[in-house]
Amino acid sequence: MKGIFDFLKIGADKTEVLCKKCGKETSRAKLEENYMICPECGAYLRMGAYERLEMITDKDTFEESDKDLKGGDPINFPGYDKKLDEARKNSGLPEGVVCGTAEIGGIKCALFVMDSKFMMGSMGSAVGEKITRLFENATKQKLPVVGFTTSGGARMQEGIFSLMQMAKVSGAVKRHSDGGNLYITVLTDPTTGGVTASFAMQGDIIIAEPGALIGFAGARVIEQTTGEKLPAGFQRSEFLLEHGFVDIIEERRRLKYTIANILAIHKK
Amino acid sequence: MATSEKISAYERVQAARSSARPMGGHYIKHMIDNFIEFHGDRRFGDDAAIIGGIGFLNQKPVTVIAMERGNTIEERMKRKFGCPAPEGYRKALRLMKEAEKFKRPIICFIGSSGAYCGIDAEKRGQGEAIAENLFEMMGIKTPIISVIVGEGGSGGALALGICDTAIMLENSVYSVISPEGCASIIWKDSSKAPEAAEALKLTSHDLYDFGVIEKIIVESDRTTEEICSDLKSAIISEIFSKEKMSEEELLSARYEKFRKIGA
Ligand SMILES: [Zn+2]
Numbered sequence: 001m002k003g004i005f006d007f008l009k010i011g012a013d014k015t016e017v018l019c020k021k022c023g024k025e026t027s028r029a030k031l032e033e034n035y036m037i038c039p040e041c042g043a044y045l046r047m048g049a050y051e052r053l054e055m056i057t058d059k060d061t062f063e064e065s066d067k068d069l070k071g072g073d074p075i076n077f078p079g080y081d082k083k084l085d086e087a088r089k090n091s092g093l094p095e096g097v098v099c100g101t102a103e104i105g106g107i108k109c110a111l112f113v114m115d116s117k118f119m120m121g122s123m124g125s126a127v128g129e130k131i132t133r134l135f136e137n138a139t140k141q142k143l144p145v146v147g148f149t150t151s152g153g154a155r156m157q158e159g160i161f162s163l164m165q166m167a168k169v170s171g172a173v174k175r176h177s178d179g180g181n182l183y184i185t186v187l188t189d190p191t192t193g194g195v196t197a198s199f200a201m202q203g204d205i206i207i208a209e210p211g212a213l214i215g216f217a218g219a220r221v222i223e224q225t226t227g228e229k230l231p232a233g234f235q236r237s238e239f240l241l242e243h244g245f246v247d248i249i250e251e252r253r254r255l256k257y258t259i260a261n262i263l264a265i266h267k268k
Numbered sequence: 269m270a271t272s273e274k275i276s277a278y279e280r281v282q283a284a285r286s287s288a289r290p291m292g293g294h295y296i297k298h299m300i301d302n303f304i305e306f307h308g309d310r311r312f313g314d315d316a317a318i319i320g321g322i323g324f325l326n327q328k329p330v331t332v333i334a335m336e337r338g339n340t341i342e343e344r345m346k347r348k349f350g351c352p353a354p355e356g357y358r359k360a361l362r363l364m365k366e367a368e369k370f371k372r373p374i375i376c377f378i379g380s381s382g383a384y385c386g387i388d389a390e391k392r393g394q395g396e397a398i399a400e401n402l403f404e405m406m407g408i409k410t411p412i413i414s415v416i417v418g419e420g421g422s423g424g425a426l427a428l429g430i431c432d433t434a435i436m437l438e439n440s441v442y443s444v445i446s447p448e449g450c451a452s453i454i455w456k457d458s459s460k461a462p463e464a465a466e467a468l469k470l471t472s473h474d475l476y477d478f479g480v481i482e483k484i485i486v487e488s489d490r491t492t493e494e495i496c497s498d499l500k501s502a503i504i505s506e507i508f509s510k511e512k513m514s515e516e517e518l519l520s521a522r523y524e525k526f527r528k529i530g531a
Contacts, residue, residue, distance in 0.1 A: 074478075074530060075469045079454075125530030132527070154422070154444045156453065159468045160480055163422060163444040164529040167430055170402035171523045178407070194444075196395035197383075197423040202403050216395035216423070217385040226386050235390060245393050 019043055035252045044209055044252060046189060049098035049115040052148055056256050057102035057111070064100040066133060071095060071126030071158070080157040083119070091117040095126040096151075099134045101143065105260025107267060110138035113148040116190070120152030123194050127155075128165025131199065135172035144182035144263060149200040153193020166198035173202045182266045184259060187214050187237070187246065201245070205262060207255070208237035208246045275439070275488075278462035280471050281447055283439040284419045285381070290492060291350060291418055292334025292377035293319055298496045299503075300325055300332055308359060312392060315356030316347040317384065320363040322372070326504055331367035333360045333428055334377035335418075350418075351384040354397035357427050361401050364408050373411040373507045376428040379418025381446065383427070398427040405430035411510035411518065413503050416440040416472075416481075432522050433506040434480065436472035437495065438487040442480070443470035480529060482506075 016025045022041035031038070035055065036045045047055070053062050073080045088094060096118035101110050112131050114121040121127075131147070138145045155162040176183060185203030189212035196216050200206075208214060215235035223230055233239050240246045250258050275283075283289065296303055296319065303323035307314040319334045337350030352360075360376075367374045383394055405412065414431035420442035436442065445453075447465035452458040475481045483506075485499050510518060 071530075075467070075474075077467055129531055132531075156445045156450050156468070158530070159444055159470065160442060160475060160478060161530040163426055164480060164526060166423060166426060167402055167406075167526040168529060170399070170430070171406045171526050174403050174406040175523070177403075194423050197398035197427075198402055199399070201393075201396040201399035214395075215390050216383065216398070217390065222385050222387060222390070228387050230387065234387065239391075243391050243393065245396055 019045075037252060044189060044211060046116050046150065048117060049093070049113040049148075052113050053098065053100075053102070053111065055252075056146075056148075056259065057104055058106065062100055062102040062111075064098065065137070066099055066130050068094055069126055069130055071124045071129075073157075074125060074161045075157075075159040077157040077159065083157065087119045091115065093118050095130065096121050096124065097127045097130050099130045104146065104256065104263055107144075107260065107263040109144045109146050109263060110134050110141075111146050111148075114150045114195075116150045116152070119155065121150045121195070122152055122155035123162055123165050124155035124158050125161045125165060128162075128168050131169050132172040135169070135176045138181060139172075139176045139179050142179065142181060142268075144184065144266060145176060146184045146186070146259060146263075147199065147203070148186045148188055149191045149195055150188045151191055151193065151195035151200075153195065163194065166194045169199045170202065173199055177202075177204070182263070184262060186255065186259075187212055189213050192216065192218065205248075206246045207248050207250050207258065208240060209252060209255075210237055210249050212237045214240050214246075276462065277441075277465040277468075277471050278447065280439050281419070281441050281461075281465050284379075284441045289379075289418055290496075291336050291379045293336040293338075295377055295415075295417065295496060295499065296321075296323075296332055296334055298493075299500045300330070301327075303332070306359075306363060309355040309362055311358055312355045315353045315359060317350050317352040317380070318356035318360055320359055322367075325375070325500070325507075328504075328507070329370075329372050330507075331363055331372045331374045332377070333363060333374065335380045335428070337380070348384050350380040351382060352380065352424060352427075353384045353386075353389050354392040354394050357383075357397040357401050360428060361404055364405065364412075368408050368410050371410055373413065373511065374408070375503060376412065376414040376431065378414060378416045378420050378425045378428050379440070380421055380424055381419050382421035383424030398423050401427040402430055406522065407519065409515045409519065411507055412522075413506050413510075415499065415503070416442050421446065430522070430526070432510050432518060432525070433482045435483040435485060435499070435502055435506070436475060436481050437485050437499070438472050440472060441465075441470040442472075442475055443468050478529075 021043040300323035451460040
């Protein structure tokens, strides 16, 4: 497993890690064994796309598609090319989403997994293009799609091209749905902005990890513009479940089982 | 106003936001005969930031969905300055489905800084409401013509922007984020909004060059009446050409229109 953890500071000896939530140290090995959940306080740490795939898919079944597809700089935004280089170097990923096919509980499906290490999982043209191709291929092959979302929202350095990816992906999701195919979304921390307002919320079945931040507008922006005090647990998975916007909140250690079960119930 | 070449991107943003600029309600009044407004999403409530209804466009029955921020202070409060809530988007979708059933073309007027930002809007699923519109509008079987008449702000604008033809008034803008928001996130300085406006390439001419919109209605040296009349002719001719297509051709062209962006 690769290990870059947004919420963690790697200790001096690189085997002990510090949980930002409870401030306690734990060993890397223990953390990995525990599905990247802090054994001390139960906090869910953000997972990289490949770690997630390893956790969810059957061993050696994942075949990656469009691995090297990279976005350009469509509006020549100042400093964007440099920012992309940095993001690639820091994340070890060419773009913010990993796509492909795999088996889960022996059932073949198409998967996309977003990765917050790459510019906070923001929605650029390459992200939109990879997910669109995934849905188009899944439609042709009549495969269910399982998608893990994590995103800070738009990739503003791509201007209108970023916004239009919401439309482009939605078109592909619609065609996949019209073909009678299943789409499961798993919302992970954080899923916000344009991703929430498009394919994250278009699943037939919407699962959320416990405690994940899920919303459209940023909480701070809401507080600043309305002057209202945000209620406890605002925009967390449990808040969305209460208001009717997710089907299930599922613990990370049970996610694979639950997804496999849903796929089995839909098997044609 | 200066000739179009000399207007900076930020001047266009300011023109698009100007409180004197006509919004959706104006175009309904001057373009649609026998207009009847319909209210409510049949789920939660009625959102005054979106006016929806039916009428005749040159003797042709149409459904019109329009963002409107109002003119007086009281009206602007009631209409939330034109920022739609989830029930506004759901009302819009309900009326679009009705249009589809009765085979009426749909005209959407867009002009808003964005979707309404608030605790209640999040509670009622602002993200889900927009997502549902994007998904469903890809499949509506009658022509959809979207016109950006003011500020086309992000996902809140796109929720009425899935269409067969996108038209922009010359001094309207269409952007993923406001120039102020962009400047404060990227340069930590919202006073750099004019530079951000330039960098975001959000003017009608930029978007036409990118192939994101199909038509620009010239504004410089034109009166409000002339602009309205040019826009009306453009909408009529677009509806005429789209109605010649079969449902299948229409939907597949709509898919391709967005599919090619950033491919
Ligand atoms: Zn902890």
